[in-house]
Amino acid sequence: MLPGPLALIAEITHRCPLHCVYCSNPLQMAALCSELATEEWVGVYQQAAKLGVLHLHLTGGEPLARTDLTQLVDAAHAAGLYTNLITSGIGLSEHRLTALVRAGLDHVQLSFQDSRESSADWIAGTRAHALKVELAPMIRRSGVAFTINMVVHRQNLDRLEEMIALAESLHPDRLEIAHVQYYGWAFKNRDALLPTRKQVNDSLRIVAVAQERLAGRIHIEAVVPDYYARYPKACMGGWGRQQLIIDPAGKALPCHAAGVIPGLQFHTVREHSLEWIWRESDAFQKFRGEQWMPEPCRSCDRRAMDFGGCRCQAFLVAGDAASTDPACSLAPKHVLIEEVVARVNASSGSADHSPQVGEKINSLWSYRPQPGQ
Amino acid sequence: MPLPQDSSQPRLASGCRWTGEGDKRMLLFPEGVLKLKGTGHAILERCDGQRTFRQIVDELQGLYSASEPEKVRNDVGGFLERLQQKRVVDF
Ligand code: SF4
Ligand code: SF4
Numbered sequence: 129m130l131p132g133p134l135a136l137i138a139e140i141t142h143r144c145p146l147h148c149v150y151c152s153n154p155l156q157m158a159a160l161c162s163e164l165a166t167e168e169w170v171g172v173y174q175q176a177a178k179l180g181v182l183h184l185h186l187t188g189g190e191p192l193a194r195t196d197l198t199q200l201v202d203a204a205h206a207a208g209l210y211t212n213l214i215t216s217g218i219g220l221s222e223h224r225l226t227a228l229v230r231a232g233l234d235h236v237q238l239s240f241q242d243s244r245e246s247s248a249d250w251i252a253g254t255r256a257h258a259l260k261v262e263l264a265p266m267i268r269r270s271g272v273a274f275t276i277n278m279v280v281h282r283q284n285l286d287r288l289e290e291m292i293a294l295a296e297s298l299h300p301d302r303l304e305i306a307h308v309q310y311y312g313w314a315f316k317n318r319d320a321l322l323p324t325r326k327q328v329n330d331s332l333r334i335v336a337v338a339q340e341r342l343a344g345r346i347h348i349e350a351v352v353p354d355y356y357a358r359y360p361k362a363c364m365g366g367w368g369r370q371q372l373i374i375d376p377a378g379k380a381l382p383c384h385a386a387g388v389i390p391g392l393q394f395h396t397v398r399e400h401s402l403e404w405i406w407r408e409s410d411a412f413q414k415f416r417g418e419q420w421m422p423e424p425c426r427s428c429d430r431r432a433m434d435f436g437g438c439r440c441q442a443f444l445v446a447g448d449a450a451s452t453d454p455a456c457s458l459a460p461k462h463v464l465i466e467e468v469v470a471r472v473n474a475s476s477g478s479a480d481h482s483p484q485v486g487e488k489i490n491s492l493w494s495y496r497p498q499p500g501q
Numbered sequence: 502m503p504l505p506q507d508s509s510q511p512r513l514a515s516g517c518r519w520t521g522e523g524d525k526r527m528l529l530f531p532e533g534v535l536k537l538k539g540t541g542h543a544i545l546e547r548c549d550g551q552r553t554f555r556q557i558v559d560e561l562q563g564l565y566s567a568s569e570p571e572k573v574r575n576d577v578g579g580f581l582e583r584l585q586q587k588r589v590v591d592f
Contacts, residue, residue, distance in 0.1 A: 134534075182520075182527075182534055208520065210529040235516045235531040273516020273531045273588075301514060301588040302531065347588045349532075 130407055132180030136209075137187060137373040137384075140169065140200065144190040145218045147253030147495040148241065150279060150314035150321055152384050153189065157499035158376040166196045168397065170203040172374060175402040177207040184209040189376065189499075192219030198227045205232025212237060214277075217263045218256055225270055235273040237304075238264065243290040251283065253495040264298035275302040280331070281321040282472070288331050292338045296346065303346050305335060307353035311385035313496045315444055322472045328356045355465055359430060360437025360453035367415035367439060372406065380405045382412055385440035389449045415439050420450055424458045504578035505554040511581055511592040512550030530589050540565070544577055548590055554578070 142157035164172070173184060184204045191197055192215055204211045212235040213228070240260060242248035248257035267274050276295045280288065288305070295303045308314045308321050323331075335350045342348060354361050364371050364383050373381040378396040381387060387394065392411045395404075406412055414420065418431060425436040437453020445454045445464050452459035505511060517530040528535040528545060537545060543564060547557045558574050565573060584590040 182529060210518075210520075212531060234518070234529070237531075271515055273514070275531060301516070344582075344585050347586060 131369075132403075133176070133370060133372050133406060134181060135183040135185065135371040136172075136176045136181045137185045137371060138169065138172070139187055139189060139373060139375050140164075140191050140197075141193050141376050142189040142499040143193040144188055144216070144496075144498070145193070145254060146190070146216050146256055147497065148279075148313070149251060149253070149317045149495060150281060150308040151496040152309065152312045152314065153496065154312055154385070154387050155316070156387075157189075158379075159499045162377040163194075164374075164376065164378045164397070166199055168378065169200055172378075172397050172402060173200075173204045173207045173209060175397075177209055179403055179406065182210055183212065185212045185214055187214040190216055190218060192217075192224070198224070198231050201228055201233050202231035210234050215239070216252075216256060217260045220263055220266075222266055225266060229270050229272060233272055235275065236267050236270075237275040237277050238267060238300075239277040239279060240291070240294070241279060242284045243287050243294045247284060247287075261294075261298070264300075268299050273302070274300045275304060276300040277304045277306055279306050279308060280323070281308045282323045282327065283321065285323045285327040285331055288334050289338075292334070292348075296342065300346060303342075303348045305331075305348065305350035307351070310355075311388075311440055311444065313494065316494055318468065319472065319475075322355060322468065323353065324473050325356065325469070328353060354437075354441075354453075354455040355469055357455065358457045360434050360441075360455040362434045363438035363441070363453075366435040368406070368412035369416065369435070372402075372412075380409075380412075382415070383438065383440050385444070386411070388440060389443050392449075415450070422451060424460075425452050428458065503582075504575075505581055505592045507553060507555040509554050509592040510550050510552065511548040511554060511557065511590050513545075513548060514585075514588050514591045517589050528589070530587075535589070540576070541580065544580055545584075545590075548581070554581070554592065 141163055142153055143160060186200065191213060201211050211233050213233055214237045217238050238260060240248065241251040241257065245257045249255050276298060278291045278295065310318050314321060335348060339348045368382045373384060374397060375381060378398050379394045380397060381394055386392065392414060394411050395409050421431060421436050425431050437456055439449045441455060442451045442453050443449035446461040451461060454461040454465050456462060517528060519526060520529055521527050528537065543561060544557060547560060558577050561577055562570055562573050581590055581592060585592060
């Protein structure tokens with residue numbers, strides 16, 4: 129029988145006080161009035177736990193923008209789920225954190241945009257950095273597992289050592305150095321965000337040194353960005369294989385960006401049970417397993433490792449969701465990735481601006497707005 | 502990183518916890534889950550922040566009396582060191 133999912137990624141709202149230029153939210157965001165109500169989410173968590181889900185990732189948008197967050201954590205914990213809060217920190221107070229921990233919160237992942245306030249706020253399109261730095265000791269004291277997530281790209285990768293030093297000073301258990309993934313707003317802003325080959329190579333060395341130095345104190349997780357890797361990432365651990373995403377309006381997706389793929393019909397938890405969506409719905413079956421695979425994946429030894437890469441990237445870059453992920457060096461359309469990489473490496477590389485919040489440097493990029501704007 | 506000292510008291514790291522009973526007993530942590538059987542399970546169940554590393558080794562020696570004491574000590578120490586690097590155990 130088909131195994132159930134292990135993790136549920138709940139995008140409980142698309143509202144967010146930040147406007148990150150690499151946000152993975154879709155260009156068409158769900159508005160406040162369409163959001164699932166508290167009891168609808170509670171029902172989803174209970175169904176998820178029955179299906180075998182162990183981890184719940186509460187994300188957004190900014191999950192703290194939901195005033196019922198503590199109730200949601202409480203219900204998830206009662207259902208037996210391990211609860212992760214993925215947050216920018218904006219909206220977190222000592223009082224609220226205490227309530228969340230009491231409700232059973234297990235882990236907080238706090239994201240940073242840079243080591244320097246001016247650049248961090250420039251990326252986020254709002255003032256947020258200083259507050260995050262203030263929040264860290266409070267999270268550390270609260271007893272939950274604490275991860276810092278540094279999102280890296282061309283505009284900040286030259287400061288990676290400084291970013292690692294900032295993280296170190298805040299004493300997390302884990303540090304994730306996450307390269308931007310090119311979906312949603314990041315795809316729109318790709319030419320300004322994609323790092324150069326030199327930056328990627330330097331960053332690998334910096335990470336290796338830090339991993340050795342911090343072993344036993346901070347576990348550092350970092351992966352080579354797929355535009356520079358030989359093989360694609362095992363997106364979502366395989367389509368409809370381990371994880372599912374539910375968007376603020378209750379729409380279930382096999383991958384963050386799956387909404388862009390034409391011809392797929394996604395169902396909501398308002399109309400169907402989670403079990404039916406997982407087992408029976410066309411969208412989840414479409415790219416599950418190996419039946420759908422074209423060559424070269426179909427006869428490739430790596431197909432059980434990377435599942436042919438990301439379907440959304442295949443669509444966004446190559447125009448065909450059922451083709452080999454163009455990030456793969458064996459893909460017939462790999463040239464499309466090579467062209468972007470070549471263009472970025474030929475251009476001037478990173479910029480060391482002293483930018484103003486909200487300033488669009490020569491329309492370098494588009495900020496993510498609020499849903500409904 | 503050094504192995505635990507005799508007097509160190511290994512415990513689960515922040516945000517790592519047990520769930521389930523019997524066959525379904527698992528250790529949950531931020532990025533995953535450990536389903537342990539046998540020795541690994543016997544060691545981790547003893548990482549309660551009370552027992553010392555020395556006590557844990559002695560108890561394991563009692564369970565696996567056929568093994569050489571030095572080997573048991575190294576195996577338990579190495580196992581805890583690996584889990585400390587994953588931030589699942591602290592000592
Ligand atoms: S990436 Fe930035 S804008 Fe998008 S949800 Fe996260 S904090 Fe908000
Ligand atoms: S050809 Fe397909 S299966 Fe093989 S490495 Fe590339 S994406 Fe993966």
